[in-house]
Amino acid sequence: MSKPIVAIIGRQNVGKSTLLNRIVGKHISIIEDVPGTTRDRIFAETSWLGVDFTFVDTGGLETSLETSLSRGIRSQTETAIREADAIIFLVDVKTGLLPTDMEIADMLRRTGKPVVLAANKADTSRLDSQAAEFNKLGFGEPVSVSAIHGRGIAEVLDALVPLLPAPVAAEEEPGAVAMKVAIVGRPNVGKSMLLNALVGEERVVVDETPGTTRDAIDTKLDFEGQDVLLIDTAGIRRRGRVEWGVEWYSVIRAMKAIDRADVVLLVLDATELVTAQDTHIAGYIQQAAKGIIVVIKKWDLIENKRKTEYTEYIQGRLKFLSYALILFVSAKVRQGIKKIMPLVSRVYQERLLHIPDEELNNVVREAVSAHVIPRKGKKELKLSHVTQIGVKPPSFLFLVNDAKLVHFSYQRYLENKLREAFGFIGTPVRLIFKTKEVSHVAS
Numbered sequence: 020m021s022k023p024i025v026a027i028i029g030r031q032n033v034g035k036s037t038l039l040n041r042i043v044g045k046h047i048s049i050i051e052d053v054p055g056t057t058r059d060r061i062f063a064e065t066s067w068l069g070v071d072f073t074f075v076d077t078g079g080l081e082t083s084l085e086t087s088l089s090r091g092i093r094s095q096t097e098t099a100i101r102e103a104d105a106i107i108f109l110v111d112v113k114t115g116l117l118p119t120d121m122e123i124a125d126m127l128r129r130t131g132k133p134v135v136l137a138a139n140k141a142d143t144s145r146l147d148s149q150a151a152e153f154n155k156l157g158f159g160e161p162v163s164v165s166a167i168h169g170r171g172i173a174e175v176l177d178a179l180v181p182l183l184p185a186p187v188a189a190e191e192e193p194g195a196v197a198m199k200v201a202i203v204g205r206p207n208v209g210k211s212m213l214l215n216a217l218v219g220e221e222r223v224v225v226d227e228t229p230g231t232t233r234d235a236i237d238t239k240l241d242f243e244g245q246d247v248l249l250i251d252t253a254g255i256r257r258r259g260r261v262e263w264g265v266e267w268y269s270v271i272r273a274m275k276a277i278d279r280a281d282v283v284l285l286v287l288d289a290t291e292l293v294t295a296q297d298t299h300i301a302g303y304i305q306q307a308a309k310g311i312i313v314v315i316k317k318w319d320l321i322e323n324k325r326k327t328e329y330t331e332y333i334q335g336r337l338k339f340l341s342y343a344l345i346l347f348v349s350a351k352v353r354q355g356i357k358k359i360m361p362l363v364s365r366v367y368q369e370r371l372l373h374i375p376d377e378e379l380n381n382v383v384r385e386a387v388s389a390h391v392i393p394r395k396g397k398k399e400l401k402l403s404h405v406t407q408i409g410v411k412p413p414s415f416l417f418l419v420n421d422a423k424l425v426h427f428s429y430q431r432y433l434e435n436k437l438r439e440a441f442g443f444i445g446t447p448v449r450l451i452f453k454t455k456e457v458s459h460v461a462s
Contacts (some may be wrong), residue, residue: 022064022278023072023183026099028127029109030119034139038166039063042176064306067176072183073274075099100127105182106134108158112149113140116156124156133182136161137175142168198367201250201276203304204286205296205353209316209350213286214238214251216350217359242360242363250276265346277303281411282310282366282445284359289317289347292329293336303335308412310366310446311343314359320347342438344445358381366445370411374441379405379415386436393424400424403455422452 027035043063063074077096106127110120127134138150141163149415153317155159162178164171202210218240240247252273277283283304287297292315298366304311313333318324330345337343348355383405393400401420408416416435430450437448 021102023070024075024102025072025105025107025179025183026075026077026096028077028096028100028123029111030117030123032108032342033242034166035109035112036076038137038164038172039074041166041169041172042074046116065240068180070180070183072104075103100130100132103132104184105179106130106132107179108134108136108156108295110136110153110156110161111140112138112146112163112387115149117150120153120156124158125348125461128157134158135175135182136176137164137171138162139164139166141165141170157461158454188370198245198282198364198418199248199250199280200282200284201252201280201309201365202286203252203273203277203300205288205294208286208288211251212288212350213284213314213316213348213356214249216353216356217249235298240360245364247360247363247431250280252276274303277307280309281370282312282363284312284314285343286314286316286365287333289315289321289329293333298336305339305447308447308449310370311340311413312359312366312445313337313340313345313360315345315347317349317351318347319352342443342445342447343408362445369442369444370413370446372413372441372443373410374407374413376404376406378440379407381442382436383417386433390429390432393426393429395424398424400429408451409449412447412449413443414451417450417452418452418455419452422454425452 029035043065063076066073077099108123108127110116129350129353136153136158138153138161141147141150142165149165150161162171162174164175166172202214204210218238238249238251240249285297285301285304287293301311301313315329315333322437324347326347331345332370333345334341344366345363346355346358348359350356383402387402398421402417404418404421406416408414417425417433430452434448434450437443
């Protein structure tokens with residue numbers, strides 16, 4: 020499912036990062052009361068009124084482009100606008116309407132993108148009247164907000180959601196194929212070489228210079244009669260090292276590629292293994308609920324090949340992806356390459372599994388009887404029925420007497436029992452607990 024992208028645009032020090040943090044409910048962007056603090060774009064997933072979308076925070080725009088920094092900020096902000104489906108244009112009621120605001124408004128009008136105008140720093144209702152002058156920008160009446168106090172945030176999101184395009188499901192994409200596979204990882208881990216090895220020809224340019232692949236490249240492949248779309252992506256760098264302009268565009272496209280994919284090949288370098296940035300990418304894959312295979316490349320460069328130790332180390336660093344398959348390969352000498360597509364196909368099929376209610380409830384009933392039942396005081400968890408409500412990923416609805424009694428450890432226990440019984444190799448599963456009057460207890 021491809022999520023809409025919303026860019027937060029405005030001049031320096033109007034509170035864009037504070038607004039992003041307030042919307043997503045946690046501190047993601049660095050906040051400092053100095054103009055120009057946010058020099059790169061920050062991405063954050065959020066949901067409002069049942070609509071999922073991605074926010075992009077940007078550096079502040081300024082009219083003077085005398086420094087390389089200001090030119091870089093303008094370049095990456097223009098990239099954010101180009102990729103966005105909608106814009107939040109943030110202004111400052113305390114400083115009032117400035118010429119820079121007028122110039123930004125002109126730039127946004129030329130894009131034709133839908134815009135929500137938000138007047139920030141209206142910390143009290145007495146400041147609402149000062150927002151009226153921003154009507155001159157031509158985007159209608161501004162929404163008065165206070166990002167630091169949370170005032171007006173719901174109104175901004177209410178205005179934004181109707182402007183967003185409907186998410187496009189994989190089945191609805193033009194020219195959709197059965198199975199989409201994204202190849203992601205840090206720069207220079209050998210993603211393009213891996214794709215070339217999979218298709219058996221030099222389909223993608225391979226270069227030793229990090230960042231050769233600037234875009235997400237689609238390559239069709241026939242695997243045992245099944246149509247496959249391989250998506251090669253630019254490397255995702257650690258946030259502080261991402262460069263301006265084109266490379267930012269590459270990061271957005273890589274994240275979009277993950278959203279489009281059914282299965283993701285997370286490529287790691289055997290000589291470096293799991294870095295902090297690898298865990299960041301892995302976290303995004305988990306958040307997107309995609310199938311995953313961790314591919315350890317450059318295995319030919321390792322002299323003492325102890326797969327068990329390497330596997331345990333990787334699993335320890337990626338504990339939140341306990342279901343991920345791990346494969347050791349070398350595209351250069353074609354070691355392990357033939358194992359990749361059969362595993363991809365298996366993970367894809369696991370994501371499509373649908374378990375009949377009778378089998379499902381039998382397994383859950385046995386699991387419940389074999390474990391201490393969660394309770395709070397005299398109240399004990401009771402479960403009446405389980406049913407599968409979706410695939411890609413497999414999703415299950417548990418009807419219980421009180422969903423608040425289901426703590427994380429018990430949810431993990433039930434998930435492990437489902438995996439023992441039915442597999443779900445390489446894919447996340449979703450367990451949803453709903454409170455309902457329980458008359459027949461599965462015990």
